[in-house]
Amino acid sequence: xxxxxxxxxxxxxxxxxxxxxxxxxxxxxxxxxxxxxxxxxxxxxxxxxxxxxxxxxxxxxxxxxxxxxxxxxxxxxxxxxxxxxx
Amino acid sequence: xxxxxxxxxxxxxxxxxxxxxxxxxxxxxxxxxxxxxxxxxxxxxxxxxxxxxxxxxxxxxxxxxxxxxxxxxxxxxxxxxxxxxxxxxxxxxxxxxxxxxxxxxxxxxxxxxxxxxxxxxxxxxxxxxxxxxxxxxxxxxxxxxxxxxxxxxxxxxxxxxxxxxxxxxxxxxxxxxxxxxxxxxxxxxxxxxxxxxxxxxxxxxxxxxxxxxxxxxxxxxxxx
Ligand SMILES: [Zn+2]
Numbered sequence: 435x436x437x438x439x440x441x442x443x444x445x446x447x448x449x450x451x452x453x454x455x456x457x458x459x460x461x462x463x464x465x466x467x468x469x470x471x472x473x474x475x476x477x478x479x480x481x482x483x484x485x486x487x488x489x490x491x492x493x494x495x496x497x498x499x500x501x502x503x504x505x506x507x508x509x510x511x512x513x514x515x516x517x518x519x520x
Numbered sequence: 521x522x523x524x525x526x527x528x529x530x531x532x533x534x535x536x537x538x539x540x541x542x543x544x545x546x547x548x549x550x551x552x553x554x555x556x557x558x559x560x561x562x563x564x565x566x567x568x569x570x571x572x573x574x575x576x577x578x579x580x581x582x583x584x585x586x587x588x589x590x591x592x593x594x595x596x597x598x599x600x601x602x603x604x605x606x607x608x609x610x611x612x613x614x615x616x617x618x619x620x621x622x623x624x625x626x627x628x629x630x631x632x633x634x635x636x637x638x639x640x641x642x643x644x645x646x647x648x649x650x651x652x653x654x655x656x657x658x659x660x661x662x663x664x665x666x667x668x669x670x671x672x673x674x675x676x677x678x679x680x681x682x683x684x685x686x687x688x689x690x691x692x693x694x695x696x697x698x699x700x701x702x703x704x705x706x707x708x709x710x711x712x713x714x715x716x717x718x719x720x721x722x723x724x725x726x727x728x729x730x731x732x733x734x735x736x737x738x739x740x741x742x743x744x
Contacts, residue, residue, distance in 0.1 A: 444655030450725070453721055453729075477661040480661045485728060488681075488728060488735055495678060495701050505570070508598055
């Protein structure tokens with residue numbers, strides 16, 4: 435998103451910059467403006483915290499366990515491969 | 521091994537750790553397991569499969585129309601790994617190498633839109649109706665601080681979050697899976713998917729924003 439200089443960020447811009455902020459991809463001056471906005475805006479502070487909570491929650495999702503059938507099938511494939519190779 | 525698969529640079533050094541055959545396979549690191557896999561050790565293979573298969577299936581599903589095709593792509597990938605294990609030289613982590621093979625295979629198994637449609641989703645992170653004419657929040661945004669315990673968070677929300685992840689556009693979903701579910705760093709993700717850091721950030725932003733919105737609506741529907 436293009437930002438005009440020397441102008442305060444509004445909330446609608448801040449929410450589009452959250453990922454760049456979390457990724458450390460904002461320029462120094464934009465990071466300062468972002469952080470200056472957070473200091474005076476409890477809503478955007480909550481928004482940033484909600485995004486962090488979302489990322490943490492996503493990180494707790496675990497893949498489905500491998501079914502015994504699928505494991506057996508892969509093991510068979512492996513045995514076949516090893517048999518061919520030796 | 522098919523020619524579309526990434527091969528490590530020949531000039532890089534390998535940096536193999538010594539093999540510890542007495543170790544419990546479940547706690548062995550990938551490099552040790554690969555070393556045993558080269559010797560045809562089935563237990564090492566099973567341990568690697570157990571470790572990564574679920575993640576691979578989830579990633580593969582973002583490319584192909586059915587679970588059965590995803591399983592084929594994953595199986596195909598494992599066979600590519602055992603046949604090509606001598607060519608893995610440790611330039612990237614095993615996981616990055618594995619996922620690159622998988623993505624290449626799943627992409628050719630699936631039918632996907634061309635890469636230049638990468639950034640067509642330019643929907644805003646937050647519904648514009650939430651802001652007033654000056655771009656400020658029209659009504660206060662709730663704090664989620666009271667739900668700060670991550671385990672509680674996961675137990676309460678994981679169903680909704682899982683659904684929302686499944687509903688993301690595929691390109692957003694693959695990146696959210698790799699970054700936030702698998703915990704890979706951005707450099708590895710760009711390597712696996714063959715995209716730029718900038719494109720990755722845009723897609724990650726869209727995906728994470730949608731997941732946040734899904735959780736927020738879940739909260740509101742529960743009348744918090
Ligand atoms: Zn604000």
